[in-house]
Amino acid sequence: MKKIAVLIEDNFNEFELIYPYYRLKEEGFESILVGPQAKVYHSKVGLEMKADFSIDEINFDEFDGVVIPGGYAPDLLRRNEKILSFVRKMFESNKLVGAICHAGWVLISAKIVNGVTMTCFYSIKDDVKNAGAKYVDQSVVVDNNLITSRGPNDLPDFMKEIIKFLKK
Template sequence: MAAVPQIGILVEFNYEDLEVWYPLLRFREEGFHTFSIGPEAGKVYQSKKGYPCKADKSIDDVKAEDLSALIIPGGFAPDYWRRDQRFLDLVKTMFDSGKTVASICHGPWLLCSAKVLNGKRVTCFHSIKDDVINAGATYEDASVVVDGNLVTSRIPTDLPDFCKAIIKQIKEKQ
């Protein structure tokens, strides 16, 4: 039997409520081992609307080799992750090792700073479209864009397509 996929979802102050919680619950429903990863284990981070999410793990305790996929949600949280070398390193290592890296809304800000977007097809929230294009990506206005191990979406209502594409990719790799 294939091992249970391990899915990490980043969390931080000012996260977009549904973009953390919908994937977290959806991937658990799918039977994947799914956990939140924050700057500090056990700390509770408030969403943009104040909804709490406790970090199951600290970024210090997560290795790319142990994850099947990394989910980077939006809100203004990505502006914090991109300042922290630990998050940049995890994204870059996941990406370079061919693991699924999935990002929605403002999440691709972290991809811009992790320098993984050059030559890639992506989508994102429209306000950061110029940032991803300037980082070398080709922007597509679609509910989900899959380019190799990179999966991106635009907004909370894209979450069903986003999660479906991630689940498909994870199952194909099993």
């Protein structure tokens, strides 16, 4: 069974965390909430979700991919070097890296966007371009093992591509 880390931090977008988390489970994958600490985190509207593990408790080699939800959580996630290292290793190992909405910030801070084609929430497109990525305004963009999407309305397209990638 493939194991996928879904990153969590305070101010996450409820749709962008819950939809992928459960959709992966529906497809038979092991979906694990991973945060900077193994604690309860709060969404933008106060929904509580508890991380299954902290980034310190997991082993990179046990995971087949990572999904990074948006909201404002990525601004907090990008400040944690262990999170960034995990995402960078996933990318460099050709494992799944899925990022939606503001999660592009994590990709930028992990220094993996230079030369890739991707999408994101429109308000951070300049950040993406300035980091060296080619920005396109599409519901989902697949560039090898990097799958990016713009926001909650694009979740069906985003998850369709993630599942297709994981079933290869």
